[in-house]
Amino acid sequence: MTNYWPVVIKNNVTVCVQKNLASLSTYVLLEQEDWFESEISFVRKFIQPEMNVFDIGANHGVYGLSIAKLLNKGKVWAFEPTSSPSNMLEKSIELNCFNNVVLVKAGLSDADKKVEISISANSELNSLHKISEKKEEVQLLSLDKFIQDNKIQEEISFVKLDAEGEEEFVIQGGHKFFNEQSPLVMFEIKNELELNFRLIDLFKDLGYQVYRLNPEINVLVEYCQENFDDGFLLNLFACKNDTRNSLISRNLLATPDAIQKEKVLIKNKNRERKNDELIDHDWIDFFKDFQYGQILIESWKKNIESKLVLDGYLLGVKYAVMGYKSDCAAKKIAFFESALYQIEDIAKYPSGANLFVWLSRIHLLNILGDRSRAIALAQDLGNYIYKKKPEDIGVDWPFFLPELEQMAYQPKGSVSAWLAYVVFEFFESNKSFSGYFSKESNSNLIDFLIKNPNITLNCERAILIKGILMKKNIVVNVDHRIFTDSINQKLWSNILGKS
Structure with a gap:
């Protein structure tokens, strides 16, 4: 008997999660068979086999594992400080047979130090600053020092930065890296209900321009906070001119001047x-x-x-x-x-x-x-x-x-x-x-x-899992397509007591 559920998501990637539908990652991955952020589709399109990646705030590893699946010569460094999600990620790496993922059981900040972190029932919401009865001592590292100590020579093409409100400190601790290298950075702009515009300024000071995603067509366009206000905005992208030009050549980015000309x-x-x-x-x-x-x-x-x-x-x-x-x-x-x-x-x-x-x-x-x-x-x-x-x-x-x-x-x-x-x-x-x-x-x-x-099966799946979480009396026939057409049919049989 395992202490996790191996949920299969897009591209046949397995992500280990808690055996608890009240856990956010468990719920979302069973509901959508992917993460809920539209940016993950763009990232899959952007990644090329030889790229190297820093996944900062990896959590259960949905991004890092999805990227690793697409790599050949490239490598993923996945940083996750808290024990529960990092242990799940460690198991996922093993089940997927990914030898191109380096799990770093530490977080990133402006300096090397040990701190207490407030642990939420949902690891996605863990924080250094929230007050909680449950705490865990974690190791934080400076990105620049980590690169130096581990003699990392590879060029990093993509950084996913989701540090639950600590992004500014991560940038400070990685100033040399962000200054000298030219990755595409995806960063969380919304901290709870507020947009952190300070992050945009920090990246611009380092020579990066900031973009948002047009979903479905997977094209980045320049982000202008005065002209765009959508309550669902969670993440933005930042890159320097050389990476911008590469994205333009791959038809993954459009500049304002080019759009206006067209x-x-x-x-x-x-x-x-x-x-x-x-x-x-x-x-x-x-x-x-x-x-x-x-x-x-x-x-x-x-x-x-x-x-x-x-x-x-x-x-x-x-x-x-x-x-x-x-x-x-x-x-x-x-x-x-x-x-x-x-x-x-x-x-x-x-x-x-x-x-x-x-x-x-x-x-x-x-x-x-x-x-x-x-x-x-x-x-x-x-x-x-x-x-x-x-x-x-x-x-x-x-x-x-x-x-x-x-x-x-x-x-x-x-x-x-x-x-x-x-x-x-x-x-x-x-x-x-x-x-x-x-x-x-x-x-x-x-x-x-x-x-x-x-x-559709997608809609039925969403209704089913919501009903289970709300403790409804759910009756599903044994010949229901969730037991035959779902990529997680065995898990659903277990959850609905049909196994």
């Missing part, structure tokens, strides 16, 4: 557009890659040819399609921003007050990182669709679904049931980082999701 080209081309250009079907064939598009595309084409769809809306949809078709990061962002501008402009007028405009707005807001607005719109739109009779829901205009992943869904049942499902699923799964952080959902909404023929 937007001017788009605007100029639109001025030259002929009236019948939107009837050209080449761009709309993009939707043939998705099952709902295959079903609806011929009727869309007829409506476009008959001028039943607003040109302004069509132009916005076309821009979004061009964004997906573009390889260049700056061009991609320029098209998506132009699409959002076009569609939001249409939404100001009575003719734009329809569900197609709202669906496409939600999609674009989500892509461009404005999750708060996307969720608010999804809640309103879901309630609107839910109250409509099936025969009153038309699908006359081309449209996007809230998330790119949802566009691959196969519609089942009535159009209204399908659309209501995808909108409510987006709202329910994105209103918080995880069901762990949210209050119990509206029972009518959960009942609607469960009974809807379109429900």
Whole structure:
């Protein structure tokens, strides 16, 4: 009998966690089969086999282990000071047979020292400064001294910095490293409810520029706190010019100047557009890659040819399609921003007050990182669709679904049931980082999701684990797909008493 659960996440990486659903890491990894931060997808795309990495504040090692899976010649140094998560990480390294991960059972700070740390029931929330009855003495190291003492000669390409509020001290203790090397740094900007803008200043003083992620399309753009305010922002990225240029060449980053240049080209081309250009079907064939598009595309084409769809809306949809078709990061962002501008402009007028405009707005807001607005719109739109009779829901205009992943869904049942499902699923799964952080959902909404023929395994898994944590009487048939289609089917059999 082991004292851990080996949870399998994306790319067949095993992460050992406590056998307790009240533990944050356990809950999230079983719920989502990955970590809840969208940045982890970008990191997987950024990492190359020869890279070397510092995972500072490794915790259970979701980032460090995911990175190690992608490495060949590269290596990960994973720093974790507290015993419970570091012991779990040690076991994970063993189970994954990773000989390219060096576990350092210490934290980082401005100097070598031993300190007492307050231990939370959730290791993700351990802190040097919080008051708690449970404490643990841990070793802290200066990064510069650690590099010197261990004769680390490798160039470090990526640093994940999540030190639970101690990031400033880590930078001070690694001043030489951050000054002399040029890694891409992902750092936690939100400490509890506050954004730590001091960290941005520290990195800028060292010659780094700061960026935020546009999720789904995995492109970094410059972070400007005056122009971007999303309550879901947790992490930012920082890098020097040489690393920035490398990211640009890999289409993982777009600068403001490059985006603006592309937007001017788009605007100029639109001025030259002929009236019948939107009837050209080449761009709309993009939707043939998705099952709902295959079903609806011929009727869309007829409506476009008959001028039943607003040109302004069509132009916005076309821009979004061009964004997906573009390889260049700056061009991609320029098209998506132009699409959002076009569609939001249409939404100001009575003719734009329809569900197609709202669906496409939600999609674009989500892509461009404005999750708060996307969720608010999804809640309103879901309630609107839910109250409509099936025969009153038309699908006359081309449209996007809230998330790119949802566009691959196969519609089942009535159009209204399908659309209501995808909108409510987006709202329910994105209103918080995880069901762990949210209050119990509206029972009518959960009942609607469960009974809807379109429900996905991801959604069922989230509802199940929330119900278990809330001590609901959960009854799951032995032939349920969670026991056959889940990558953690054995664990679910254990948890639900079916083994």
